[in-house]
Amino acid sequence: MAYSNKVVDHYENPRNVGALDKNDAQVGTGMVGAPACGDVMKLQIKVGADGIIQDAKFKTYGCGSAIASSSLVTEWLKGKSLDQAQAIKNSDIAEELELPPVKIHCSVLAEDAIKAAVADYRTKNSK
Amino acid sequence: MTLQLPIYLDSSATTKLDPRVLEKMMPFLTNEFGNPASRSHGFGWTAEAAVERAREQVASAVGCDSKEIVWTSGATESINLAVKGAALFYQDKGKHLITVKTEHKATLDTMRELERIGFEVTYLTPETDGLLDLTKLAAAIRPDTILISVMYVNNEIGVVQDVAAIGNLCREKGIIFHVDAAQAVGKVKFSLADLNIDLMSFSAHKVYGPKGIGALYVRRKPRVRLQPLIHGGGHERGFRSGTLPTHQIVGMGAAFELATQEMDSELPRIKYLRDKLLTGLQKMEEVYLNGDLEHRVAHNLNVSFNYVEGESLMMAVKDIAVSSGSACTSASLEPSYVLRALGRNDELAHSSIRFSISRFNTEEEIDYTVKLLQEKVTKLRELSPLWEMYKDGIDVANFEWSSHDTQRDVILH
Ligand SMILES: Cc1ncc(COP(=O)(O)O)c(C=O)c1O
Numbered sequence: 413m414a415y416s417n418k419v420v421d422h423y424e425n426p427r428n429v430g431a432l433d434k435n436d437a438q439v440g441t442g443m444v445g446a447p448a449c450g451d452v453m454k455l456q457i458k459v460g461a462d463g464i465i466q467d468a469k470f471k472t473y474g475c476g477s478a479i480a481s482s483s484l485v486t487e488w489l490k491g492k493s494l495d496q497a498q499a500i501k502n503s504d505i506a507e508e509l510e511l512p513p514v515k516i517h518c519s520v521l522a523e524d525a526i527k528a529a530v531a532d533y534r535t536k537n538s539k
Numbered sequence: 540m541t542l543q544l545p546i547y548l549d550s551s552a553t554t555k556l557d558p559r560v561l562e563k564m565m566p567f568l569t570n571e572f573g574n575p576a577s578r579s580h581g582f583g584w585t586a587e588a589a590v591e592r593a594r595e596q597v598a599s600a601v602g603c604d605s606k607e608i609v610w611t612s613g614a615t616e617s618i619n620l621a622v623k624g625a626a627l628f629y630q631d632k633g634k635h636l637i638t639v640k641t642e643h644k645a646t647l648d649t650m651r652e653l654e655r656i657g658f659e660v661t662y663l664t665p666e667t668d669g670l671l672d673l674t675k676l677a678a679a680i681r682p683d684t685i686l687i688s689v690m691y692v693n694n695e696i697g698v699v700q701d702v703a704a705i706g707n708l709c710r711e712k713g714i715i716f717h718v719d720a721a722q723a724v725g726k727v728k729f730s731l732a733d734l735n736i737d738l739m740s741f742s743a744h745k746v747y748g749p750k751g752i753g754a755l756y757v758r759r760k761p762r763v764r765l766q767p768l769i770h771g772g773g774h775e776r777g778f779r780s781g782t783l784p785t786h787q788i789v790g791m792g793a794a795f796e797l798a799t800q801e802m803d804s805e806l807p808r809i810k811y812l813r814d815k816l817l818t819g820l821q822k823m824e825e826v827y828l829n830g831d832l833e834h835r836v837a838h839n840l841n842v843s844f845n846y847v848e849g850e851s852l853m854m855a856v857k858d859i860a861v862s863s864g865s866a867c868t869s870a871s872l873e874p875s876y877v878l879r880a881l882g883r884n885d886e887l888a889h890s891s892i893r894f895s896i897s898r899f900n901t902e903e904e905i906d907y908t909v910k911l912l913q914e915k916v917t918k919l920r921e922l923s924p925l926w927e928m929y930k931d932g933i934d935v936a937n938f939e940w941s942s943h944d945t946q947r948d949v950i951l952h
Pocket residue numbers: 551552612613614615616643645690692693694719721722741742743744752753
């Protein structure tokens with residue numbers, strides 16, 4: 413199958429691969445997908461006292477489009493507020509990476525990962 | 540010799556035409572264009588002689604009489620003719636057939652079609668090594684079983700079934716036995732003269748011959764009858780009408796002759812390359828061989844790279860042409876049904892790669908492949924949250940995965 417140049421670029425040079433300390437109160441972790449479905453994304457954000465995302469890291473098990481989708485959102489997340497982060501839509505990701513219809517689910521998963529990471533951060537810091 | 544990329548390691552999908560085969564075919568694509576069915580002039584006689592010589596070559600390669608060979612367009616058609624033809628002819632004796640879940644789709648879909656028109660089919664599950672347990676086969680036989688179809692060599696995992704023993708069982712019970720041997724010629728030594736097999740399907744393009752030509756062996760003693768599927772001019776003793784493609788047939792004859800003649804010198808070299816590939820890949824952790832190693836053709840290797848997703852792995856190894864057990868091209872991800880039938884979990888089924896080595900591969904190519912895989916698998920594992928979990932001692936298989944139903948989301952978008 414043919415991938416767009418952007419997918420290939422993110423796949424070959426993934427940005428922000430790695431892990432943050434999930435026990436850190438500043439860090440929100442989202443893990444979505446399931447191995448049985450062929451995709452698992454782990455997305456982590458580190459939020460500053462000002463409520464702005466300072467850092468984002470990912471690890472993804474999945475096809476090239478899934479890796480590219482998660483790599484892209486780590487770039488987008490940095491510098492955003494949590495509300496701005498949650499406003500990222502899967503269609504934005506799909507459009508940026510020129511994903512074909514059969515790969516839209518990768519962008520959906522990336523959106524879910526953002527929501528899960530933000531939710532985790534909010535739960536941790538709700539007290 | 541410099542290394543040419545990409546490296547073709549997908550000879551179970553199809554093989555490159557051997558130049559020696561092409562040479563034999565060429566006259567029949569140019570000056571010798573006659574119709575082998577033309578009886579009234581030399582053009583026809585020349586073509587007919589070439590077709591009959593090729594029939595002898597195929598027959599002697601598989602150990603049968605040339606009168607038992609029927610030309611078809613490939614193994615798919617042979618399987619259809621064998622299974623449907625026998626089922627339709629013998630339906631008054633019974634309507635039950637038996638096959639195995641790991642068969643090629645050509646067999647499975649033919650069986651499904653027969654179910655649709657009123658036959659009953661039992662699909663046996665092989666053991667986890669891919670081999671069929673004969674006691675389970677014997678237990679599945681019913682008084683109304685008319686046909687059993689089992690492949691000789693599996694196209695994905697390369698395991699070799701004991702068709703001799705299955706044949707004896709079938710003969711004893713008076714059941715017709717069809718064997719899909721598309722992947723067996725030139726890979727395993729056999730002679731139909733020594734086997735209780737009634738029908739056997741062949742294809743040329745898996746054996747360095749041309750695509751679009753195959754043959755069906757139809758036993759004469761004891762005689763097996765078939766209802767033809769393609770009607771017309773009564774070619775091939777009425778089993779399969781249609782003008783014979785002389786050049787393709789000549790190619791198949793030459794290819795089968797070469798394959799059986801060169802097997803003894805070729806297979807040890809191919810097996811050496813395969814074993815070198817396996818040893819190299821197994822230097823990595825969490826690499827699993829799919830299918831039994833001992834009852835296996837020399838050129839096949841099917842391995843799963845745990846915690847690495849199949850399609851991204853395929854993307855990473857663009858320099859080699861291989862097949863993946865995972866088809867992630869549709870919204871509903873479907874791992875290989877063959878690996879699933881072996882009881883492989885989804886992750887392992889998804890991360891499988893089939894390497895199939897041909898007579899044209901070199902040791903240099905295998906060394907390159909080992910290095911490439913070591914490098915790319917390591918890179919993808921660094922990216923994999925599952926690998927991280929595994930390294931942290933978390934049991935990935937029994938982890939409670941969130942119930943995000945992305946598949947359903949896809950349909951809504
Ligand atoms: C085991 C097996 N059976 C049948 C076939 C179909 O053969 P053909 O391509 O000649 O129709 C193949 C090839 O894909 C095969 O591997």
